[in-house]
Amino acid sequence: MNVLCVFLVVGAAMSVSGQTLAGPKHDRKVVCYVASWAVYRPDPGRFTLEDLEPALCTHLIYSFAGLNETTNTIKSLDPWQDLETDYGKAGYKRLVNMKQKYPHLKVTLAIGGWNEGSPRYSNMASKPETRAAFIKSVVLMLNNYKFDGLDLDWEYPTKREGKPYDRENFVLLVKELSEAFEPYGYILTAALGAGKTTMETAYDLTKLSRYLDLIHMMCYDYHGTWDGVLGANAPLKGVNDNDTLSVEWTVDYLLSHGVSPYKMVLGLPMYGRTFILLDPATRVLEYGKTPVGSTGFKGPYTGEAGFMGYNEICVETMNKSSPWVYHWHEQSSTPYLRDGEKVISYDNGRSIAIKVKYAIDKGLGGVMVWSIDTDDFKGNCNETDAYIDFVERHKRMANDPVVMKAVKNLNIPDVSLVGSKGPAYVLQDSQLTLRLPTPKYTNYALMQTINDAVSLAVEEKRILDEVKRLEGDNEVKNDDDKGGSSSVKGSLMCLVLTVMVMFNFW
Ligand SMILES: *[C@@H]1O[C@H](CO)[C@@H](O)[C@H](O)[C@H]1NC(C)=O
Numbered sequence: 001m002n003v004l005c006v007f008l009v010v011g012a013a014m015s016v017s018g019q020t021l022a023g024p025k026h027d028r029k030v031v032c033y034v035a036s037w038a039v040y041r042p043d044p045g046r047f048t049l050e051d052l053e054p055a056l057c058t059h060l061i062y063s064f065a066g067l068n069e070t071t072n073t074i075k076s077l078d079p080w081q082d083l084e085t086d087y088g089k090a091g092y093k094r095l096v097n098m099k100q101k102y103p104h105l106k107v108t109l110a111i112g113g114w115n116e117g118s119p120r121y122s123n124m125a126s127k128p129e130t131r132a133a134f135i136k137s138v139v140l141m142l143n144n145y146k147f148d149g150l151d152l153d154w155e156y157p158t159k160r161e162g163k164p165y166d167r168e169n170f171v172l173l174v175k176e177l178s179e180a181f182e183p184y185g186y187i188l189t190a191a192l193g194a195g196k197t198t199m200e201t202a203y204d205l206t207k208l209s210r211y212l213d214l215i216h217m218m219c220y221d222y223h224g225t226w227d228g229v230l231g232a233n234a235p236l237k238g239v240n241d242n243d244t245l246s247v248e249w250t251v252d253y254l255l256s257h258g259v260s261p262y263k264m265v266l267g268l269p270m271y272g273r274t275f276i277l278l279d280p281a282t283r284v285l286e287y288g289k290t291p292v293g294s295t296g297f298k299g300p301y302t303g304e305a306g307f308m309g310y311n312e313i314c315v316e317t318m319n320k321s322s323p324w325v326y327h328w329h330e331q332s333s334t335p336y337l338r339d340g341e342k343v344i345s346y347d348n349g350r351s352i353a354i355k356v357k358y359a360i361d362k363g364l365g366g367v368m369v370w371s372i373d374t375d376d377f378k379g380n381c382n383e384t385d386a387y388i389d390f391v392e393r394h395k396r397m398a399n400d401p402v403v404m405k406a407v408k409n410l411n412i413p414d415v416s417l418v419g420s421k422g423p424a425y426v427l428q429d430s431q432l433t434l435r436l437p438t439p440k441y442t443n444y445a446l447m448q449t450i451n452d453a454v455s456l457a458v459e460e461k462r463i464l465d466e467v468k469r470l471e472g473d474n475e476v477k478n479d480d481d482k483g484g485s486s487s488v489k490g491s492l493m494c495l496v497l498t499v500m501v502m503f504n505f506w
Pocket residue numbers: 068069070071075
């Protein structure tokens with residue numbers, strides 16, 4: 001798209017926005033899980049739906065509903081929080097009502113989760129009659145509360161006392177749900193486990209990818225105290241070539257087993273895993289080797305051994321007199337904090353930005369966060385290093401003549417034409433310049449990083465794809481003809497976009 005087009009589309013969007021607020025400017029999915037029990041955390045970690053700022057999400061998922069195993073029907077797990085009856089807090093309704101202010105949102109209901117276990121889902125999925133009862137109850141529930149769809153969080157088919165036949169039955173369940181949803185236009189998604197054996201035994205990925213609208217990959221909990229040794233919660237790469245426990249391994253496995261990239265949504269943790277070293281005097285920490293105790297420590301708000309929300313972790317990095325020391329672990333592309341025998345492996349703005357870039361480079365549909373209620377929603381922290389890897393790559397690109405040619409072909413705008421807002425690659429004094437997000441002391445630092453990193457990663461990929469094309473077709477003639485026809489297409493596309501935005505098609 002050229003500069004004029006951007007102006008037209010943005011201008012049209014602003015002129016029709018009225019009372020409602022717009023979502024992200026990029027076109028990728030940002031799926032936000034909301035843990036409804038976060039309301040029971042002590043202040044300032046207590047998170048209510050009034051604290052939820054959904055502008056940077058495209059999808060909200062209310063977590064979790066459960067399964068009544070006698071009737072095989074979906075049920076609220078916390079009627080007082082979820083429902084309106086008996087002076088309840090009406091959580092379902094309040095979350096769905098966010099669409100009034102943010103019409104871009106899709107709001108769905110998740111069923112399952114770790115605490116629900118596997119057997120009751122295994123039983124329900126095992127017979128046509130029980131699946132039918134379940135599906136009927138789901139459609140009723142979605143109709144009643146005006147949700148946009150369902151997210152299946154069965155953890156996991158065939159595992160945790162599930163049965164071998166769950167793999168096939170899960171496909172049947174998904175297929176029958178998707179057929180029942182069709183008349184209503186409901187979306188059907190599922191959260192899938194990212195470990196090698198889970199992916200191998202629990203899921204027929206090719207078939208699931210056919211019937212599900214989106215696949216939310218739970219690319220976290222790769223390591224924890226259960227290993228007996230230190231490890232990263234969500235490493236981008238494994239500790240060696242044979243290590244299957246990494247984001248890259250999971251994504252490559254899915255892509256080579258029939259999952260469409262545009263349906264795949266990469267899960268990002270807004271939390272870390274905590275460890276206590278067996279030998280507090282350990283000098284050099286080695287992931288996969290350094291022994292740890294069988295339980296980790298708790299965070300002050302979430303109160304669960306071995307787990308800490310990003311909002312609990314980041315305040316330690318801000319506190320000058322805190323004993324915690326920050327480290328960057330290169331191999332996993334994640335940070336950790338250490339205070340003597342205590343270690344926290346987690347994700348911050350920098351590691352999140354790296355994973356976002358990875359998702360965009362792989363052509364995935366977008367990213368998901370577990371969960372938005374442990375982002376720094378109060379704005380107590382400063383994320384300062386989030387883009388240092390983008391800056392490094394930009395330095396290498398900046399003086400490359402092929403990059404300059406690509407920039408010219410793509411009509412990268414001059415900084416004087418695009419105003420001062422937003423992160424972007426722009427021209428400044430004829431140089432390719434990376435304009436970072438204006439640093440601001442803001443809440444939802446990780447959500448903000450995701451939003452900005454998606455835009456930057458999309459622009460960076462566009463430039464580097466053009467570089468590849470230039471390097472690839474050095475000898476191809478008639479370059480000008482191609483350019484001509486693609487710019488005609490670009491103008492048509494621009495017209496269509498502008499009209500669609502004016503008529504509020506999204
Ligand atoms: C399951 O549903 C039945 C029928 O509505 C109800 O009587 C029963 O209490 C429910 N069981 C649970 C555990 O919610």
